[in-house]
Amino acid sequence: MTRLIVVSNRVTAPTGAGGESVGGLAMALAAALREYSGLWFGWSGRTTPEFTGQLTVQRAEGVTLATVDLEEADLQEYYNGYANKTLWPLFHYRQDLTAYDRSFGEGYGRVNRRFAETLAPLIEADDLVWIHDYHLIPLARELRALGVKNRIGFFLHIPWPAHQLMVTLPGHKDLVQALFDYDLIGFQTQEHVQAFEEYVLSEAGGTRLEDGGMRAYGRTARIGAFPIGVDAEDFAQLTRSEAARRTFDVMKAHTAFRKLIVGVDRLDYSKGLEERFAGFERFMADNPDLRREVLMLQIAPLSRDQVEAYQEIRARLDALSGRINGEYADIDWTPVRYVNKTYRRDQLAGLYRAAQVGLVTPKRDGMNLVAKEFVAAQDPEDPGVLILSRFAGAADQLRQALIVNPNSPEDIAEALKRALSMDRDERIARWKVLYDNIVTEDVTAWRDAFVAALSGARETPTPEDPYGEQARPLPVDARLFPNGGAPAGSSTSPAFVHAQGAVLGRG
Template sequence: MSRLIVVSNRVNPPSGKGEESVGGLAMALAAALREYSGLWFGWSGKTTPEFNGQLAMQKVDGVTVATVDLEEIDVDEYYNGYANKTLWPLFHYRTDLAAYDRAYGEGYERVNIRFAETLRPLIERDDLIWIHDYHLIPMARELRKLGVKNRIGFFLHVPWPAHQVFTTLPGHRLLVQALFDYDLVGFQTVEYRQAFEEYVLAEAGGAQTSPGHLKAFGRKLQVGAFPIGIDAADFARMLRSPRARRMRDLMAACTVFRHLIVGVDRLDYSKGLEERFIGFERLLAGHPDIRREVLMLQIAPVSREGVEAYQEIRGRLDALSGRINGEFADIDWAPFRYVNKNYRRDELAGIYGAARVGLVTPLRDGMNLVAKEFVASQNPEDPGVLILSRFAGAARQLDQALLVNPNSPEEVAEALKQALAMELPERIRRWRALFDNVQREDVTAWRDAYVAALAGTEQRRTALAS
């Protein structure tokens, strides 16, 4: 079996003990690497006065990791700049927030070159290289320049926007051209793959040589949809842990005679938090009879504090949460709790399990693993109801959720009312269909489908005759 090298912006492997507040990508990649020999390479999250390419190697719960420190200017221009001020808003259709700065682009190119040069000595002849997400789109191009002939795959965890949106990016053609140095490019959904294909055909003068195969820039490229899942078996184990049970009991005690509505999202403008808060406010305003019967808990850990747009949304959410409680709370109760802190995964499992409603309403999301974790946490005999944005990639799989347009607070409020009133037989029927998908299309299925496709792709490094 070929060795697998996973490359991502950050390397944050979980210990397998449920102690970390790591994201879904970290959990998925760690699960993949435990199955294959190899390593996980990327940024340590630390800075150094001067980049020297020195690697730190360690083994964490069966996962070998290799990390490198970056300079402060790299973090500013590559990470906070091009990745999170330019590409992230663009890929989430927020062109109004996208910042275009030449220094950001230069930093992005510089860090991808540094990553490639640092990784190159670790690559062996038969390794499969799997590069992840929008931070590292040019990395295959840089590895090819260094003589790497291995099969290299790329997986985009965020949406790929419509080509009319993507063309607002200065230098968009060069970024897409860099993707043609990969052998396989994977997307979360068929819709995202089709959006990429439309760009190649309409903007790059490319052609579709067969389903899932494109030709452009003198190269051929295989593309596919590979929806990511959760480690369902590991999550089931966490649900039985003492900490998960204690958290579930704590939440049940806090909501005696009340139904818990829960949302868990990184603090980000793409998550639809403002619209969600207003939707809950509309529910309380329109249905005075249920005000004392519900408690909404929104967990939103702060992220990317160095980016101005994130500072602004935090202020708006603080004001909204205060407005809701100021309007509807009484001296002995409040309808809304808004918390800006991380929780362990086993604690979140307990919170999900105590909830009557999971409210997952991003304005745009590549997949959204919180939706799948909520489903996996439910009591089969008395499951909660998932309300899910139709613009999350997960909506294509979890179609038995209550699907909503997250831009409409009225639609969110109506879905909340429907979920709270839903009878047990319908809740069980919907949950069974959702849980079947979460178990069947889990992280193992995602990993195996992608790696098999990458290992099976033909070598395409020879330029095609025109």
């Protein structure tokens, strides 16, 4: 029976529907592996004095996890270094924060080799291998060097940068060439696909094939947009849980005479938190009659606190929230509540349902699943309004949100005023379209689309074509795509395919 092997930098054991919030990637991958047999491989999050490659295998919530510990030097050079000081800022258009260090690149290559050496013995002949995100771009190349001939797919959860930005990365050609050891390369949006194709055409002399693939560096890979979703119906159900109801009641009591504006983001400079605070401050300045009618709650759990840029943004946000409260607070009210704490998913569901406005304004984001979870949690009879950055991948799908430029305090302030004054009929009409989208293009559709595309990405390998480089057309369900195009209401390309039915043997 064909298995699915998922590989990501960090493996986080799922904790159930209402468990600790472990991030969009972890929840999505856990959902995929519950459906299909296989395993989830990656770093345990722990360090060891010397790398041994020893595996720890466990079963959690129906998912088999295989993890390996890394050395401290691996953590500093591969994770804190190349992944989060080089690739992350560059891919999020923060060239000013991008650090280039030879040791970072060496650590990145070393860890990808170690992952490959540990993973390769676990791969069986018919397995599909699905590798995730910017930490592991060279992993397929390392697996190929060890003789792995399986279909291997790669999905990038963050944006792919514009061509002229990508070429500022030392060694960019080697990094992109490594991607062509994959059979399928997936991105969140068509914009990211186009940016990647532009690079390949301009820098690698590549060619675009009629069936949607690309050929470069002597290899062929399929390229497609596969926008990730959430388990929308499950998240909607969470609002009925005891923890969600308790959180909802607490927030409603606390904001009895006020409207709640909520933002939930990992503490990161890509999330536009400083600009968001500035936009709220502008709203307060421009609307003195509305000041005491609102409360802004920003939840921002700490992350990557060993990276200097993250320490600096925390200090700036502390100062910004203090300045706003110092200017506008009264003895019985403060306009901004800023919390650096992680909350459970069921608590967040109750919080979203209690809010009149969801403020999701990243400066650059691959997708942003908070926006989709906010929509899922709303009361159909009295939904809140989503304000969404045009630079979040989710903006391509969630067009009934109020779309804003996150760099403009005026834009954010005007959207807040409009959202807070929007009548119930308009809110319901907008929400219905948004909810239909997140249910239709949910995490299951994302998973099935990618796995189906990977399953049909190439012919069976032959001695003349050991990696199966000749691309096969993606399977398209004619019932869903009568004209060979994207689903109704979607901005994605025909490469985003909702493959129905069993693709793999169920475990």
